[in-house]
Amino acid sequence: MIHSLESIIRNHEFFHGLEEKYIVFIAGCARNVRFEENQYIFHEGDPAERFYFIREGLVSIELMIPHKGASTLHTVRDGEVLGWSWLAPPYRWHFDARTLRSTHALDFDGECLRRKCEEDHHLGYEVLKRFANVVSERLDAARLQLLDLYGGHA
Amino acid sequence: MPPGSSFWIYMAAMLELTIPKESLADPMIPVVYQVERVRRETHDTFTLDLNPSNGTGMHSFAPGQFNMLYVFGVGEVPISISSDARECPALQHTTRMVGAVTKAMGALKQGDFIGVRGPFGSHWPVQEETNCDYLIITGGIGLAPLRPALYHLMNHRDKYRKIVLLYGARAPEDILFRRELERWRGKFDLEIQVTVDRGANGWRGNVGVVTSLIGRAPFDPSNSVALICGPEVMMRFAVMELQRRGVPPQNTYLSMERNMKCALGFCGHCQYGPMFMCKDGPVFRFDRIAKIFGQAEL
Numbered sequence: 001m002i003h004s005l006e007s008i009i010r011n012h013e014f015f016h017g018l019e020e021k022y023i024v025f026i027a028g029c030a031r032n033v034r035f036e037e038n039q040y041i042f043h044e045g046d047p048a049e050r051f052y053f054i055r056e057g058l059v060s061i062e063l064m065i066p067h068k069g070a071s072t073l074h075t076v077r078d079g080e081v082l083g084w085s086w087l088a089p090p091y092r093w094h095f096d097a098r099t100l101r102s103t104h105a106l107d108f109d110g111e112c113l114r115r116k117c118e119e120d121h122h123l124g125y126e127v128l129k130r131f132a133n134v135v136s137e138r139l140d141a142a143r144l145q146l147l148d149l150y151g152g153h154a
Numbered sequence: 155m156p157p158g159s160s161f162w163i164y165m166a167a168m169l170e171l172t173i174p175k176e177s178l179a180d181p182m183i184p185v186v187y188q189v190e191r192v193r194r195e196t197h198d199t200f201t202l203d204l205n206p207s208n209g210t211g212m213h214s215f216a217p218g219q220f221n222m223l224y225v226f227g228v229g230e231v232p233i234s235i236s237s238d239a240r241e242c243p244a245l246q247h248t249t250r251m252v253g254a255v256t257k258a259m260g261a262l263k264q265g266d267f268i269g270v271r272g273p274f275g276s277h278w279p280v281q282e283e284t285n286c287d288y289l290i291i292t293g294g295i296g297l298a299p300l301r302p303a304l305y306h307l308m309n310h311r312d313k314y315r316k317i318v319l320l321y322g323a324r325a326p327e328d329i330l331f332r333r334e335l336e337r338w339r340g341k342f343d344l345e346i347q348v349t350v351d352r353g354a355n356g357w358r359g360n361v362g363v364v365t366s367l368i369g370r371a372p373f374d375p376s377n378s379v380a381l382i383c384g385p386e387v388m389m390r391f392a393v394m395e396l397q398r399r400g401v402p403p404q405n406t407y408l409s410m411e412r413n414m415k416c417a418l419g420f421c422g423h424c425q426y427g428p429m430f431m432c433k434d435g436p437v438f439r440f441d442r443i444a445k446i447f448g449q450a451e452l
Binding site: 075080144 | 293294295322323324328349351352353355357358359360361362363365366369370384385387388391
C-alpha cells in the first residue's frame with residue numbers, strides 16, 4: 001500500500017495533534033530515503049541540516065574512540081526520530097549514525113523547518129515540544145545506562 | 155569443609171534416612187536434591203539442574219515462586235525456580251554468583267547434594283489472566299524468574315493473544331538463555347526484542363535500556379498484562395512507561411527482591427511495608443504496592 005508523505009506524517013505519533021496546515025508544510029520538507037546496511041547517515045562534526053523518522057530498520061548512534069573503534073551508544077529503530085542537532089547551534093552532528101540493517105526513513109529538511117519555526121512561533125513551539133520529549137526520553141535512557149543496572153552490585 | 159565433600163554427602167544421606175517421611179512436609183526442613191548438572195549461562199550466572207535424591211521431591215510449583223536452596227555447610231538463599239513447571243519434581247534454578255552461598259552453589263558438581271525448601275511465595279497470574287496480550291519486561295538475571303511463566307504461556311499458547319518479551323542485558327555476552335531466546339524467536343508466535351546497555355563489535359541489535367523498547371512494543375494496553383522483573387530502578391521506569399502507554403496498574407505485576415530467611419513470614423527479614431516479601435510476594439500486583447514502591451527506606 002502506498003501512503004502519501006502527508007498521511008504518513010499525519011498518522012505518526014510524533015506529529016499527533018498538529019494542525020493540518022503544518023502537516024502539509026512539514027510534508028513539503030520531507031522525502032523518502034533508503035539506506036543500505038552499514039551505511040553512514042551522518043558523521044560527527046558535519047553540518048546538521050536534517051532529521052529522520054525511521055520507518056523500518058535500525059540505526060546505531062556511535063562515537064569513534066581512538067584505538068578502539070566505533071562504540072554504539074544507542075540504537076534508533078522503527079517509529080523513532082533520529083537527529084536533533086539541526087535544532088540548536090552550532091548545527092553540527094555530535095555523533096555518527098550508521099545503519100545496522102537496511103533502513104527506510106523519512107528525511108526532513110531541518111533548515112527549512114527551522115526557518116519556518118522562526119517565522120511561525122506556534123509551529124516552533126509545537127515542534128520544540130515534540131523534540132523536547134524525545135530528548136528527555138533519550139536523557140533518561142542514557143542516565144539509566146550509566147547506572148550499570150545489571151552489574152553485580154546494582 | 156567444602157560443600158561437595160564426603161562429610162556433607164554423608165550428612166545429606168543421613169538426613170534422608172533419619173527424618174520421618176511425614177516431617178519432610180515441614181516447610182523448615184529441606185528435601186535433599188541431587189545436582190544433575192551445573193550449566194554456565196554467562197561469566198557470572200549458572201543454572202542448577204536438580205532431581206530429588208530419593209525420587210520424591212516437590213509435587214508442583216507455580217511460575218514466579220521460589221525455593222530456599224541450602225548449600226550444606228555454607229548457608230541458605232532464596233532462588234526463583236527457572237524451569238518448566240511440567241518437569242517438576244525436576245527443578246532448575248538460575249542465579250548469579252554474588253555471595254558466599256551462590257559462589258559455593260556455582261562450584262557444585264554433578265552428583266553433589268543440596269537442600270531444597272519450597273516452593274514459596276506468590277506467582278505470576280498466567281493461569282488466571284487469559285485471552286489478553288502479555289508484555290514481559292525484564293533485565294539481567296530477572297529473566298530467570300519469568301522463564302517458567304514464558305513456558306506456561308507457550309505451553310498454553312491458544313489461551314493468550316500477543317506475547318511480547320522485552321529483555322535487557324548489560325552486554326551481548328551477558329544475555330541469559332541465549333539459545334533458548336533464539337529458538338523462541340524462531341517460533342513466530344512470540345515477539346522477542348533484546349537490547350543491551352553496551353554494544354560491542356559484532357553486535358547488530360538494539361543498544362539502550364529495556365524501557366526504551368516499551369514505547370514501540372506491539373500490544374494492546376487496554377487488554378494486556380505486564381510482568382516485570384529486574385533491578386528495582388528498571389522496574390520503576392518500566393511502570394512509568396507502561397502507565398504512559400495506558401496499561402492499568404492492576405494489570406501490572408512485579409517480582410520484588412529482599413533479604414529472605416525463613417520464607418514463611420515468621421522472621422521478618424523480608425518485611426516490605428505491611429507485607430512480607432516471602433509470603434505476600436515476591437510477585438505483587440502493582441496497585442497493591444504502588445504507595446510504597448520505590449520508597450528508599452523500605
